[in-house]
Amino acid sequence: MGVSGTVARxxxxxxxxxxxxxxLALPIWAFLFIVCLTGSIATVSQEIVWLADPAVRANAPAADARLLGYDEILAAVEREVPGARVRFIARPVKSIFALTVSVTRPDGSTGTLYVNPYTGAVQGEQGEFDFRDFVRALHGWLLVPFNDGFSLGWYLVSALSIPLLGxxxxxxxVYKRF
Known part of the structure; x- marks a missing residue:
């Protein structure tokens, strides 16, 4: 067996x-495509919501307007939604987005408000399950509900890492010279 035998092997x-x-790639390409597509959309979902819903936009009243502090935001929410208890305030990275303020109303209901960080005006309210939550849930666990802290979808998405590694x-x- 010479050189040709080694080459043949x-x-x-x-x-x-x-x-x-x-x-390894053939049976999972569609599943992988859905996970990758929803992951790509999830990365820009906040911007998509910003484009679609004017309540999410934070427009400065003037070019030199300053962002309100947390105490000022709390006072503005109290003025706009009397008796509401603020659970948390989330300030997005970009100043073009409204603050998301989670509140508990006096009747016990909860909601998430979009508050302008420059004026303190409540511009709208986030639904229970918006586009951003939908895309992230589809990407993360395929919208399969959690039962007793267990979601088959989450394990399916996680198990996708094994054939991807293979x-x-x-x-x-195969493609050493690539």
Whole structure:
């Protein structure tokens, strides 16, 4: 067995890795596509909501307007929604977004308000399950509900990492010169 025998064995080994690589990717491509697509959309979901819902936008009344402090936001929410107890205030990274203020009303109901960080005006209220939550839930656990702290969808999305790792390894072996 000379050089040609070694080359033949090397070619059959590379072919085997190529077949394994293809079969690892083939059955899961649609599932992977959905997870990747929803993940991509989830990264810009806040901006999509900003485009679609004017209540999410924080427009400064003047070019030199300053952002209100937390005490000023609390006072503004108390003026706009009397008797409401603020549970938390989330300040987005970008100043073009309204603050999200979670409140508990005197009747016990809860809600999340969009508050302008420059004026303190309540511009609207977030629904229970908005577009951003939908896309993140679809990406993270395929909208399969949690029962007793367990979601089959979350485990399916997590298990996708195993064939992806196998596909990465076999792809590196097959396409060494890439």
């Amino acid at each position: 090397k070619n059959s080994s590379a072919r085997l890795w190529f077949v394994v690589h293809g079969w 596909s990465l390894i076999t792809g590196i072996v």
